[in-house]
Amino acid sequence: MxxxxxxxxxxxxxxxxxxxxxxxxxxxxxxxxxxxxxxxxxxxxxxxxxxxxxxxxxxxxxxxxxxxxxxxxxxxxxxxxxxxxxxxxxxxxxxxxxxxxxxxxxxxxxxxxxxxxxxxxxxIARANDRYFINTIAAGIMPAAVGHVSIEQKTRLGPLAYFLTGIKAMQTHQTSLFKIETDDGQAIYRSPMIIAMLTNSVGSFRNIAPQARVDDGKIWLAVFKDFNYLDLLKIVPEFLAGTPLSSEFMTLKTLTHGKITLLDDPFLSTNMDGDKGPDFPLELQILPSFxxxxxxx
Ligand SMILES: Nc1ncnc2c1ncn2[C@@H]1O[C@H](COP(=O)(O)OP(=O)(O)OP(=O)(O)O)[C@@H](O)[C@H]1O
The missing domain is CATH 3.40.50.10330 (Probable inorganic polyphosphate/atp-NAD kinase; domain 1)
Structure with missing residues (x-):
């Protein structure tokens, strides 16, 4: 039955x-x-x-x-x-x-x-003792989008998250991340990192347009700090669907890895739109699970 x-x-x-x-x-x-x-x-x-x-x-x-x-x-x-x-x-x-x-x-x-x-x-992928299917993200933008109200969501839909995030980026807060993968380790100062499994993030497809739901990869974007002129360039391009260039982020793929926060113990993560596990993050792909x- x-x-x-x-x-x-x-x-x-x-x-x-x-x-x-x-x-x-x-x-x-x-x-x-x-x-x-x-x-x-x-x-x-x-x-x-x-x-x-x-x-x-x-x-x-x-x-x-x-x-x-x-x-x-x-x-x-x-x-x-x-x-x-x-x-x-x-x-x-x-x-x-x-x-x-x-x-x-x-x-x-x-x-x-x-x-x-x-x-x-x-x-799907595991982050510590939990699993995600879209994204796990940390930094100024993911922290801000956690506070988008139901009224804003109703009025603006996915754009509510984008506009709130862009506003938050202007505070220029950054964190120091250590990223360990099979290729070695690197340290980045960044306002935001996003590990994603699909090509749609917050409804936009500009960050990892090549990502496929079954490619067996975690796509990790480490953003650079955007100044005012960068934003003037990025926002219209982003809304028009243009892929974000390497001028503004480092994009890498991994099957497993570890992300440690080196200077801000209080930065929380956002996993598939809700609060995620705390740093350090041990990431592992579960291909075609x-x-x-x-x-x-
Ligand atoms: N009966 C309930 N009352 C309150 N919260 C609930 C109840 N059942 C489930 N939840 C919680 O509601 C949270 C939000 O649900 P969900 O993300 O599915 O909807 P949403 O917030 O309307 O979606 P979105 O964030 O995409 O707009 C879930 O994480 C879940 O833990």
């Missing part, structure tokens, strides 16, 4: 799940013998339930929510560590994974897509 667990965050995406969860359940009932719908009541539920689904022999786990719910569900699947297929209906502000997988961003269209879908294998439902 093929069973599917459906995890819904009722608070995600300005509480829109209530309009779509029953349509999704009906669609899943046409694909599986049984569908178990669970609604999260607090942070941590999605991880706990996804792990339970793996350990109790479910065929697939679906989630409906923003990037935070997605990250929690993937953490449960990774902890369970057995092959269980994963599907999701994007309901957040940015939805980087959906963008990277060319999935419809509107919940109705994403549910309809399941009528004609296939699965692909997608990399996740089997994900995507458009056929």
């Amino acid at each position: 093929k069973r599917c667990m459906l995890i819904v965050n009722p608070t995600a995406g300005r509480e829109r799940a209530k309009y779509h969860k029953n349509t999704l359940k009906v669609q899943l009932e046409s694909m599986f013998d049984a569908v178990e719908l669970r609604q999260t009541g607090q942070a941590g539920d999605a991880t706990k339930w996804a792990e339970e689904a793996v350990l109790t022999g479910f065929d697939s786990v679906f989630c409906m929510g923003g990037d935070g719910t997605l990250n929690e569900t993937i953490n449960g699947l990774a902890r369970g560590n057995k092959p269980v297929k994963f599907g999701f209906i994007p309901m957040g502000t940015v939805n980087d994974l959906a963008r990277a997988l060319q999935m419809p961003l509107h919940p109705e269209a994403a549910i309809a897509m399941l009528k004609n879908c296939r699965t692909v294998n997608v990399d 996740l089997t994900v439902y995507v458009p056929a």
